[in-house]
Amino acid sequence: MALSKKPVNGMKDILPAEMEIRDYVTSVIKDTYRSFGFTPIETPCMENIANLTSKQGGENEKLIFKVMKRGEKLNLETAKEESDVVDFGMRYDLTVPLSRYYSNNANNLPSPFKALQMGSVWRADRPQRGRYRQFTQCDIDILGEPSNLAEIELITATTTTIGRLGFENFEIRINERRILKAMAAYSGFAEEDYDSVFITLDKMDKIGVEGVASELAQDGYPQENIDKYLDLFKLLEQTRDVTEGVNILSEKLGEYLDEEVVTNMTEIATAVNATKGAKFELVFDPTLVRGMSYYTGTIFEISMPELGAACGGGGRYDKMIGKFTGNDVPACGFSIGFERIILLLMESGFKIPESPKKVAYLVEKKYPADKLVDVMNQAKDARANGQQVLVVRMNKNKKFQKEQLMKEGYEEFVEFFNR
Amino acid sequence: MALSKKPVNGMKDILPAEMEIRDYVTSVIKDTYRSFGFTPIETPCMENIANLTSKQGGENEKLIFKVMKRGEKLNLETAKEESDVVDFGMRYDLTVPLSRYYSNNANNLPSPFKALQMGSVWRADRPQRGRYRQFTQCDIDILGEPSNLAEIELITATTTTIGRLGFENFEIRINERRILKAMAAYSGFAEEDYDSVFITLDKMDKIGVEGVASELAQDGYPQENIDKYLDLFKLLEQTRDVTEGVNILSEKLGEYLDEEVVTNMTEIATAVNATKGAKFELVFDPTLVRGMSYYTGTIFEISMPELGAACGGGGRYDKMIGKFTGNDVPACGFSIGFERIILLLMESGFKIPESPKKVAYLVEKKYPADKLVDVMNQAKDARANGQQVLVVRMNKNKKFQKEQLMKEGYEEFVEFFNR
Known part of the structure; x- marks a missing residue:
């Protein structure tokens, strides 16, 4: 009865060296966010499948790990469709669960509510190098704060x-859905075409202005609109x-852009x-789009010189809580790319x-x-004095044992012989 | 499109007050265990379903949340059985995943390997008060240490x-599978009857010596054996x-009990x-049984005066890793009842x-x-000085807002008016 030694396909075992860094990063994140008044919360890793397939999650809804009904509720023979x-599914992000949590518990939560969530999420992506089907997300969100105090605090x-994790010279790129619109x-685009135009615009950093221009032309938009649009970005x-x-x-x-948006962005920039x-x-x-359709105002992303890709992002999503409660609640969140940060620290020999x-x-x-x-x-006293003390039996090959332990970070050895 | 506000049946949202205590307990546990040289590790929350249904998990195997195949691999129409x-299942404990992890990564791990795991596990139990279908387990294990140094360090x-969590006057109850046998x-019981006898013995604290005696008699064991057996416990x-x-x-x-067992228990007791x-x-x-069939030597349990039930336990299981690798590795573990400790602290107004x-x-x-x-x-400076500073807009009903914040533990208020 040989069992499978490998983790399930696309997920990974975390070895001690990485785990040590993950625990350290987690504690810096939690301590810092707590000092800003963010409160840690947790939701179950599973949600009712209907909540996960309500179109809030975009493409991620295609990647849900689904949990089978149990006992009498399960009848495979008569089952026709999924x-x-x-009945349940593994959460693919922490935003849908947060919205549900807030709707469920609002009476017991302060207003505004500043939430910190760190937890695993699951996506049945095609497994690929450095990308796993279970990974940690780290989100802060402020619910119930309509003013830009939310954006300022989040950023x-x-x-x-x-910064406390040792990174510098990174960028926070910011934009506003209302500026995009x-x-x-x-430029003359029709409102129903915005999403399609933004999908193309989102590729600007990869395909450049010319690439965007030709893709918009291919999509059949009038050249006049395209030129007017791209002139804005050149400006x-x-x-x-x-x-x-x-x-x-x-x-x-002019009148296309609400003066309030200009004031709002200026205030955020000044305070930050x-x-x-x-x-x-x-x-x-102005080319920052952020894929998720739920954003309603400011959007932002972390750019690291060490990374080609973004290392986190977020924005304002004032209409999502209403999907659960019927009453909209102003909401704004920022997510750190936890796994990317761990990868950067591991690679830099942190x-x-x-x-x-x-x-x-x-x-x-x-x-x-x-x-x-x-x-x-003796070990007890040393531990009480803040040392990490490993008590082990001496192996026959003591030299190899010590080499192994040095790899684990042990820098001092005390040997006990019976004399 | 109203969505469901409640968490999935049998699981719970964790509110800020509880979360604060959970985070504190987690950090005490991790810090203390680290000082003993235990290394945190993590495995995916899912395992291949064959690993979870290999009879290592006893009754828990009936409670697995199962994950459906995805994409082309899923064909509901032709499916006849589960x-x-x-293909995957949610882990119901941390011991099976640890055994798999060790088998998979032994070449990259020190020997002996002292592992610390804290993580969620899932069991599709019938939901009941205070018992949830997702809960946190906290295990330490020493793999590759045959001597009782493992037991001593674990205990x-x-x-x-x-103790660091503020508990005192608790008990560690200890026994040995070989003493049980x-x-x-x-007393004259046949080896094939041991498990059945131990199941009855395990009820001693609930039904007493008379209860055990009559249950053994009902099961048809000779009165002579029963009397001899129970005389031992009276002794x-x-x-x-x-x-x-x-x-x-x-x-x-006499010769029924290996002298090595006596020495071993004595050494453990002396050192601890x-x-x-x-x-x-x-x-x-001597009435301590511990249900899991995988234990091979010492077994132990934490008894708290505040609790009717055990608050954690463990023991030696030298034969489990071999199920994965074919080569047995000495192994011993101790699990703290994390959720029970949280409950006790919450109830005591910790x-x-x-x-x-x-x-x-x-x-x-x-x-x-x-x-x-x-x-x-000003907030930045205060935060740098170790304060937790919440910056919020003043509500119209300032008195109520402050009352709410006081409930969250805010003890000082600074008000900013535009004068």
Whole structure:
């Protein structure tokens, strides 16, 4: 009866070296976010399947791990379709569960509610290198705060956290769904085409202005609109400053762009730039789209020089809680790319600061039991003094044993022989 | 399109007050176990269904949440039985995954390997008060250590952890599968009846000696054997001391009890008692059975005066890793009843020691954006000084808002008005 040694396809065992970094990063994240008044919460890893397939999750809804009904509720023989045999699904993100949680518990939660969630999510993606079907997400969200205090706190808390993890010279790129729409409207695109235009715009960093132009032309949009649209992006190339950027746009777009959007973006930029807790730049990126359809206002993303891709992002989604309760609640969130941060730290040979001294006590195999008590008491005192003490039997090949332990970070060895 | 607000049946949302205690307990557990040289590891929450249904899990195997195959592999129409549509299952404990992990990664792990696992497990139990279908387990295990150094370290680490969480006057009850067997053999029971006899013995704390006697009689065992068996337990009632207990037994059972077992138990008791890091008593409990069939040597359980039931337990299981690899590896583990500890702390009104001061900044709604920068900077400084600072807009009903915040633990309020 040989059992399978491998983890399930596409998921991974986490080895001690990585685990140590994950635990350290988790504690920095939790401590920092807590200092900003974010409250950790947890929801079950499974949700009712109807909640997960309500079109809030976009493409992720195709990747759900589904859980079979149990006992009398399961009748395979009469089952015709999936819904006959499935009742739960594994969550594919933490946003749908948060919305449900808030709807379920609002009476017992403060308003506004600042939530911190760290937890596994599951997506049945095709397995590929460095990408796993179970991974950790780390989200902060502020529910019930309509003003830009939410954006300011989210961006400041997230950047402070990333700074404490040793990263600098990263960027927070920011945009606004209403700016995206105003630019499209000004250029003559019809409202029903916005989403299609934005999908193309989203590729700007990969295919460039010419690529976007030709893809829009292929999609059959009038050349006049395309030219007008792309001229706006060229105009904005002169600055990455948020306040400057939105003011240039405001002047150009006139009534297409609500003055409130300009004020809002300016206020966010002013506050974030004046209270930075890390070395980063806040930049205006009019090409930033963010895929999820639920965003209603500001959107933002973390760009790391070490990474080709974004390392987290978020935005305002004022209409999602209403899907559960019928009453909209202002909501804004920011998610850190936890797995990418771990990968970057692992690759850079990151050493955890101020970790306890690791000492190994090697005790001869024939060491008498009564004397072992003294060893254990010595270990007890050292542990009480903040040392990490491993008490192990001395192997026959002591040299190899020590080499192994040094790989695990043990830097001091105490040997106990029965003399 | 109203969605369901409730968590899935039998699972729960964790509210901020409980979450705070869970996070605190988790950090005490991880810090303490780390100081003993235990290394945190993680495995995926799903396992291949064959690994979960290999009879290692006993009754728990009936409670598996099963995950449906996906894509082309799923063909509901031709499916006749569960195995046609299921490939993965949610883990119901952390022991089977640990055995698989060790088999998969042994070449990259030190020997002996001291593992710490904290994670969710799932059991499709009938939902009942205070018992959930997703819950956290917390296990430490030492793999590759044949000597009782494993038992000594496991018991000392676990009791130190529980002591640091504020518990005292608890008991560690200890027994040995080989003592159980020797007592049964001495009394004349046949080896094939041991498991059935032990199932009855396990009820001693509920039904008493008379109850056990009559149940064994009902099961058809000779009265002579029953009397001889129960006389042993009466004989042992005079002491709870491990060394005394096993010596009494040794004298009585003679060759039925291997002298090595007596030495082993005595050594464990001596070392544990001499190096206690908490106020607890180590007691010999010859009625302790522990259900799982995989135990091969020592077994132990935590008894709390505050609880009717056990609050964790463990033992030696030297034959399980071999199920994966074909080569047995000595193994011993101890599991803390995480959820029961959380429940006890919640009910006792536990306050987290040395938690940061919580200060709320209430900012008037019309506070100008440029002055908000000063507020944010003041918050930044306070956070850097270790305070937990919540910056929120002042609600119309400020009194109610403050009352709410006081419930969340905020003890100081700073109000910002535009004057």
